[in-house]
Amino acid sequence: MRDKKADILVSGRDLFSSKGFKDTNVSDITKMAGIGVGTFYNYYASKEKLFLELFLEENAKLKRSIMETVDLNDEPLKLIKQLMLLNINGMNSNPILSEWYNRDVFDKVELLYREENGNNNVDFIYGSFSEIIKKWQAEGKMRDDIDCDLIMAFFISLINMDTHKEEIGIQHFPHILDYLADFILKGLTDYKK
Incomplete structure (x- = not known):
């Protein structure tokens, strides 16, 4: 027996990657998957739900890849710049993740x-990076008088500038x-208590 959900995921990934979110519709996905439209809705309430699942999966893969690539013991300035560069390059090179830059999507x-997941839970973007910030704060390498979530918001703002x-x-x-990253990081690491 075929795994229809897996077929939908594969078809959705292929079509979102080749045509983009806007130009992909449910009937395209079901046709490629070899299932009826009604069967699609047994698994997903909408194409947005399917896209979200694929987006989160691709985002998690990128984050794992980045975390395996970097040296977490590097100094904050070097590591954050590397994390940001790898994240931007990874998102630009992945057609599903690059939909991030399409504001409507x-x-x-x-x-x-x-x-x-609630308004306060947006860890799907940068979840594991906040653990690094907390570690640096505990080690005295980064300001601990600024909440970790606010520090993450600085970095998210930098990434969002690309849009x-x-x-x-x-x-x-x-x-x-580059300059804003330097200014923010120096402000977070070179401070007097």
């Missing part, structure tokens, strides 16, 4: 995630991102 995915590079000015964007 991301807004739908984020809204769905928040509906299912606004045209507004910032593409010619300035890489330099602005």
Whole structure:
């Protein structure tokens, strides 16, 4: 007996990767999977739910890959810059994750995630990185007078800047991102108590 859910996942991944979220519809997915539209809805309430599952899976793979690549004992400035670069490159090279940069898609995915997991639970983006921040705070390598969640929000803001590079000015964007990362990290690591 075929695993219909697996067929839907494979078809969804293939179509979202090749056509994008907007241009993929449920009937395309079911046709490729060799199932009826009604069968799709036995497993997923919408194409957004399927996309969210695939997005979270791809995001988790990227985060695991990044964490296996870096030296967690590096100094904060070096490690955070490396984490950000690997994250941006990984998202840009993965067609499902690159939908992050499509505001309409991301807004739908984020809204769905928040509906299912609550407004305060957005660890699907950077969950394991916060453990590094807490470790540095305990070791005195990073400010401990600023909440870890707020520090993570600084880094998330830097990553999200990539979605606004045209507004910032593409010619300035890489330099602005580097300088802002330096300023934020120095402010979080070079401080007087």
